[in-house]
Amino acid sequence: MLVVAGCAVHVDTKFVSSEKLETRANEMLLEQFGSAPDSVDCPDPLPGRVGAEVRCVLTDGDQRIGFTFSVTELGQGDDVTLSLVVDDEPLPGS
Structure with a gap:
């Protein structure tokens, strides 16, 4: 399991949008590994609660x-x- 350090994100509502999650994932992975993945898909927003x-x-x-x-x-x-x-591990079929 690989844990990437936390980051603060400003949310406009009580959810972090899928788009913000995808952008932030690219930024965090680039910062941690020196390169971003080819693509990121977060199909659902994240509720803004601990x-x-x-x-x-x-x-x-x-x-x-x-x-x-x-x-x-x-x-x-x-x-x-x-x-x-x-x-x-990668997802099956990868």
């Missing part, structure tokens, strides 16, 4: 790897702190 989670998939070359975004902390206003945990 402990909330959403599953996403990154594609890198011919591999598809799942990962989980979690809300670890609520900050001032509409800021939430996220953590990203990448699965140990």
Whole structure:
């Protein structure tokens, strides 16, 4: 399991949109590994409450790897702190 350090994100409502999650995943993975995946898909928004989670998939070359975004902390206003945990193994069929 690979854990990418937390980050703060400003949310406009009580959810972090799929688009913001995808952008933030690319930024966090680029920062951690020096390159971003080919694509990131987060089909669902993330509720803005501590402990909330959403599953996403990154594609890198011919591999598809799942990962989980979690809300670890609520900050001032509409800021939430996220953590990203990448699965140990690629998804079946990758």
